[in-house]
Every structure is written in C-alpha cells, then in structure tokens.
Amino acid sequence: MINIRVVELGQHLAGPYCAWLLASLGAEVIKVELPGSGDGARGTPPLARGRSLFFDSLNRNKRSLTLDLKRPEGQAVLHRLLKQSDVLLENFRPGVRDRMGCSDEKLKAVNPRLIRASISGFGQQGEMAGKPAFDIIVQALGGAMSINGPEGGPLCRVGFSIGDIAAALFTTIGILARLYERDAQSGAGRDPAGEPVEIAMLACQVALLENAYARYLNAGIHPEPIGTRHPSITPFESFPTADEPVVIAIRGPKDWPQFCRVMGLAALEADERFAGEAARLEHHAEFYELVAARTRERGREEWLRLLDEADIPCAPINTVPQFAESDLIESLGGLSEVVTESGGTYRFANNPLRALAGAPAEQPAPRLGEHSREVLAELGYEENEIERLAEDGVI
C-alpha cells in the first residue's frame, strides 16, 4: 500500500487511467472536476443504468470534488488541498494548468514537496505543444497504425486506446520514481519534488515500437502490417483449422524440432529453407502454406491438445465475451465487482496492481461532486464556509 494523496485534474482517459493505477496501489485519489459538467468522459456512451461505462471503469476508488478553477475562490480551495497532497496529476493541454492558478512557481510556493505530473500529446514545450491530441492521433503519427492490420492493408488503429494507456503507465512510473527520490533518497540537496514528470503520449509510442524503430534505423527495414505475424519469429501467427483458427508460436531453436514433429511435418526440420529464424522469415510464404495445409486437416481443439502435450505455445483467439466467461479469467482474478450507492452491481476489468496492495475493496466511481463537502470538511472548512462556497457555485 502506497500511502499518498493524489489530486487528479484528469479527463477522458490518460490522466484518469494513471490515477486509477495509483489508487490500485492504495493511493487516496481526489478527482477535481469543474462544477456542472465535470470530466468530459461522464457523458461517453454506452451508458448502463444511466452511468457511463467508460467513466465508471476508470474512476473507481476515487472521490470527486467539484471546484470552479477559473475563480480565485476555487483556486484557493485547490491550494489548501494541495498543501496536504503528494501528487498533482493533470492531462490538460499545456498552459491550462497555469491558468487555473497552478503554475510551477505557484505550486512550489504552495507545497515544495508536491510532485507535479502532466500528460500531453506532444510535450509541454515546442511547436506542437498546444495542439489537441487523442489516442488515434498519436497512434497515427507514431507509426503504430502503419504496422497494424492485415498484410497489404488496410491499416487499422490498435483496437484499444494504447496511445492513452501507455502514457498513463509511463506517467505512473515517473510519479513513483519521483516519490522514491523524494521520500527515500532525501538529502540530495535539491528541489524535493524534482523536475515535473512530463510525459508526451507520442514519445511513449516510440518506446512501444522500439523494435520497429531499431529495425528501420539500423537495418533499413520498413516495418509494415503483417496480420497476425511477428516480424522476427516464425511460426508466431494464426493458422486456419477445420473450424476456428489456432495461434501457434515457438521459442526459437529449442521448440523447432518438436514443432515439426507434432505437426506431422518432420521433413521440415531438415529443410534448408527453414533452418533458423532468418531462413524461416525469408521463406515465410512457403512455410505458411505447408503448415496451413496441415492445420486445415483437423479442428482447433485437437490441435490445441496436441500442441499443448508437446509444450508448444498455442491458443484459441478468444472474443471478449468468451474470455470474460472463462474459468481462466476467474483464476487470474481478472474481474472485479462494484456496488453503487443505488444498489446496482457492475463488473469491470480488475487491475493487476490491486493484488500488490492486498486487493482493497473496490469503490464505485463517484457522482460529480459527491465528496465535495466531505473533502472540504476534512480540510478544515467550517460548515458555513462550505455552504457559502456551494451557494456561490465555487464547488
């Protein structure tokens, strides 16, 4: 359990996902939202029983405090909260945080130990800094879409928001590193909070595609979409069977003879066209035809059984419903249940980090401003002060 307080000025995906990860580790997360509208994702469809599933999945285990940060009164409340917090996380466009009374200078004066983390599309400085970014924008610019899809096209977006989620994961790492520096390596004689953690979504794409960049930059290879294949390993792909497709991969030289034998293709083992990874890659088309002709002879379940017995990595291609209803997801603790205040029960993906913190109970995503009065009271605001802030529309 990480005993810290995180103030999230997040919206949509990257910021809220990062704070969701931190909450899984035991952090207390207070989500600050604009009165009236709140996080734009609160309206993202589909809704279930009136609640946005997009929002509810990402904002579990947080409290919501509404604050009008365009007004000095709202900023004053935020500063009071930040004095008692460890991290301020935001994913506004660069400059917006400053206009909310949260410039770096101001924050250092408010709380010199506060770790500041910002997620943007293109970084906090530079020509592109002010431009709007969205998951598909960085997937398109960074090259991910150009290597995702069937051989020959069409190019596809990765089917989930890896542009945002990767940035959230890198930012979480950055925040934890800063916390460690601040609290476990003190005495370095410098700014306790360190430089701000600034993560650009587009820079994270390059790190995800490190192998594609390595191949282009040092071997002149132009990475392209290759369906279900791997750019360096063969086999490592999906094959048709008499019914549903089966995925097969091997772990280099040690699995190769065994793979040939279990497929009933012992002759391949001595075939020079397929001797070694580089050779198999070069003769992939011939290799695929030979193997696919064999896999088509039997059904998927039979191939899975045979490959499994031979200890060759293999799998069916599950749909989300198939995996959601499987014993395997159950045994991994892959799903989580939350009960809302109205008694509705929702199920969501579990966060693998929760187990590290002893799997604290899941709380449903907050209603907009649900905890405004509670948080203000904890900060020492008197009942009449809270009332006035509410009447004035500050909270």
Add this chain to the structure above:
Amino acid sequence: MINIRVVELGQHLAGPYCAWLLASLGAEVIKVELPGSGDGARGTPPLARGRSLFFDSLNRNKRSLTLDLKRPEGQAVLHRLLKQSDVLLENFRPGVRDRMGCSDEKLKAVNPRLIRASISGFGQQGEMAGKPAFDIIVQALGGAMSINGPEGGPLCRVGFSIGDIAAALFTTIGILARLYERDAQSGAGRDPAGEPVEIAMLACQVALLENAYARYLNAGIHPEPIGTRHPSITPFESFPTADEPVVIAIRGPKDWPQFCRVMGLAALEADERFAGEAARLEHHAEFYELVAARTRERGREEWLRLLDEADIPCAPINTVPQFAESDLIESLGGLSEVVTESGGTYRFANNPLRALAGAPAEQPAPRLGEHSREVLAELGYEENEIERLAEDGVI
C-alpha cells in the same frame, strides 16, 4: 535518479524491457545470463553488423554477468550479488527460479530486503502456470486480437508486442511501489520486501481492454474489430482523401459544430441522426459516407491545414521511417544514439523515462559475459577465485 541495483534474470522481451525501464530511471542493472547461450534473444534477427537489434534495443545500459545457475557454485555467486541488490527480476516459467537456488525462502534468507519480481504468462499458481506464453498467446487469449483489425475481419495481432510490454510496464510499477513501501514507509512491522511482485501477462491484457470488458459485462456489447474507429466516439477514424488518408477525431460536443463547419457540412449539425455521440455511433455508416465523400475532394495536406486551423485533432498516418526522419520525433527527443566498443553507432527508440533521470548517457547492450570479471571483482572475489570460476565454466 533511482539509486538501486537490479539483478535481471530476463530473456526475450518482458523481463528485459522492465529492466530497461528501470535502467532509464538510473538503476544499475546487472543481467545474469547462462554461459554459452545467454538470453535467447541474442540470436533474434535481424542482425546489424553481427548484433541482434531485438536484443540490443532492450538491453542498453546493462552489464552482463554469466553464471551457470544449475551449479551450486553459480548459485553462490548469485547469492553474494543479491545480498547487495535491491531487486531480483525474472521472467522464467514458474518454478525455474526455484531450481536456480532462488526459492522465496532461500532469497529471504540471503537478503530479507530483496524485492522479488516475476513476470509470467498466467501467474505463478494455478492450472495454467506451467504453460509457455508468448506475446501472441496472451493477445489471443485476452481478447486483444478479437478487436483488432478491419471491420468484418481478418483478426490481427497488435503490430507490436503489447502482451510483453504491458507486463513489463505493470511490473515496473509494482517494483517501484514495493521499493517505496520498503524504503519510505518503514516501520510497518512486516516483511520489508513485501509479498513478491507477480505479474501475469494475461492479467495485464484485461487491464488494457478495460473499456471493452466494461461494455460487455455491463451492457452486453460484443466488442468487435472496427478498423480505425473508436467504439464510443464519432468521428475518430481515418478518412480517404484525394491522395493519402487523414485521421480525424473530435473531443465530444464542443468540437462537433466546428467539425461540421470546417468540413463544409454545416447541415450535419442540425441533423438528428448525428445529434450526440450515441446517435452518431448508431448512424455511423451514413455519417462515414457523407464525410468521406467530402474528404475525397481534396488532398491530405489541405485537410490537415484546414482542420488544424480549426483546432480539430487530425493527423497523417506516418510510417515508421516517416516518423523516424521527422522534425517532430527530433523535437520530442524520441531517438537515442549508442556507440559500441567497436565504434559502430546504432540508433534506437528513446525511453521517455530517461528524461526524468536527467538523461544519463546511453551505453550499448553488453556482449555475453562482458562484465563478469568486473562484477565479481566488485563483489570482492580475488583474481585467482575469478580465474577458477572461469576455468570451471561457472562464469
């Protein structure tokens, strides 16, 4: 800078990527490999000037120590190293670490403060624990492949190894959380190293697909591959132009009127079929035809200029070479240069976390066992002892 020592017993991708992330934050990483072969990825093609680019990209900024961990002499050296280390990271199959003299009990005796981290396909316990996993296996089982590809199929593997990389990112977070607990929150009166950090690749897939799972579990939606689209936002996809495609996304209600105007489709704004996210999603096919008919009238650059002026998120779909050669990747500091001992210069993807640690100079990936003698000398082994270990094939 995180001043810790990490011992990596990693191979292929997930383990080495995790240690690469930690090295970017300033951690000292010692990669322990089997004499003779080492990390299986050392042979993964393509090679450039005799070096595996797959391996070299992921193993920058590490030292290599060879140890025969099947022999007690090798295990003794490892234990001596672990006494002076903070983290042991491995991605063997469950049980292998135990056979290398590194069971949990043994490690606690060697160094009770050592944080143990394991990455596996399916977790350390359970029916599936012993099964081999590879990126495509978890992408297939967890549902990622089932929602990745053009509408109507064929299903595609995500074009980079997000199965491994996600596990590496989650494990890095777990390790940093444990370090924080150990060194910044001491006195809790329990096991200083905490429970081991155990991350299953397949569990991470569920967390990446949290939105798809939320939609299925609570609204009965069966997520499917949808090409370049987003399941909840419209437009958020690629459109054809007179030349190259253009990607366009909007940020909900506030961008909608502006989008209609800049596309020269002002009539759409009042069209009930497209009033709101849910309506646009329902009538996506009609919407797409109307917009695509318009985007086909002009070239990509003109659309990018118009959309940019209107502050609507938009992008070209870059290939890896296009982005690698762009000013934008340069301004983001997206690439890094390393010079090998033979004078060869290689370029790789940069790690966005490096900036947080003040961007320490990049060191090339080590040759197998390059630092064995150096590391042993640091551990206090005498010259003659090192010689004997070398003669005996222990290092």
